[in-house]
Amino acid sequence: DLSLVVCKRMACTLWNEEDPHVFVLRHPLAEYHLSRIRDVSTRPLVFRESVSALSALLAVDACADFPLRTQPVMTPCGEASGARTLDGTIDVVPVLRAGLGMVDGVIKLLPDEFTKILHLGFERDHVTLLPSTYYNKLELHERPARNILVVDPMLGTGGTAKEAITQIKSWIAARMEGIDYTPCIRFLCLVGCDRGVKTLREAHPDVAIYAAAIDPILNERGYIVPGLGDAGDRIMNTVTH
Numbered sequence: 001d002l003s004l005v006v007c008k009r010m011a012c013t014l015w016n017e018e019d020p021h022v023f024v025l026r027h028p029l030a031e032y033h034l035s036r037i038r039d040v041s042t043r044p045l046v047f048r049e050s051v052s053a054l055s056a057l058l059a060v061d062a063c064a065d066f067p068l069r070t071q072p073v074m075t076p077c078g079e080a081s082g083a084r085t086l087d088g089t090i091d092v093v094p095v096l097r098a099g100l101g102m103v104d105g106v107i108k109l110l111p112d113e114f115t116k117i118l119h120l121g122f123e124r125d126h127v128t129l130l131p132s133t134y135y136n137k138l139e140l141h142e143r144p145a146r147n148i149l150v151v152d153p154m155l156g157t158g159g160t161a162k163e164a165i166t167q168i169k170s171w172i173a174a175r176m177e178g179i180d181y182t183p184c185i186r187f188l189c190l191v192g193c194d195r196g197v198k199t200l201r202e203a204h205p206d207v208a209i210y211a212a213a214i215d216p217i218l219n220e221r222g223y224i225v226p227g228l229g230d231a232g233d234r235i236m237n238t239v240t241h
Contacts, residue, residue, distance in 0.1 A: 023209065033054045056108050059109065062149060068084040069087035088114070092110070094151050131160040144171065148184065153232075165200075187208070192211045
């Protein structure tokens with residue numbers, strides 16, 4: 001498995017040996033930024049900076065097995081015949097609203113000529129904890145990219161991530177005519193929990209998960225513990241007390 005080999009050389013390691021598709025960041029810089037976003041006293045500006053930094057680190061490993069093709073370039077001193085570029089397009093799909101906070105970090109290293117930003121919006125019922133869709137314009141885009149990165153800071157119950165990927169797969173299925181590749185979907189989050197990982201893996205076993213941390217439990221309100229609180233409110237500075 002090429003992605004596993006590459007990730008072992010970089011910042012991610014397997015969450016557990018039984019599932020080769022769940023990766024967790026293990027890097028001093030990741031630990032530093034994770035501590036900052038967990039801290040309840042961290043100001044919104046600093047919180048957003050660390051969210052962006054963690055998102056960039058996650059993206060580096062989530063893209064580690066993207067295919068390449070040779071594309072010679074001319075340097076000031078002659079031709080670099082062995083130069084390579086990405087072979088394939090990329091869709092970044094933030095789950096609104098909190099996923100917007102991860103976009104800048106994720107796209108920082110991605111080539112803009114190959115990358116689109118799409119959006120899916122969900123709200124969660126505070127009693128049932130089930131998601132409902134309020135924004136989906138995927139059908140406006142004719143061709144899904146070869147690589148799709150779904151980004152959402154939290155993977156709690158797993159319901160929103162499960163539904164987002166289900167809708168993306170439905171869009172892909174409706175657009176497969178004339179496409180000679182199968183889009184590869186990856187899910188990136190800052191903090192997950194056991195329940196959310198299990199829910200997403202059972203629903204979509206072909207989707208790899210990349211997380212900065214995976215915590216053990218949810219509380220009665222559906223928040224990850226210890227987690228970092230409501231990521232959307234902390235990113236947007238709309239926390240109410």
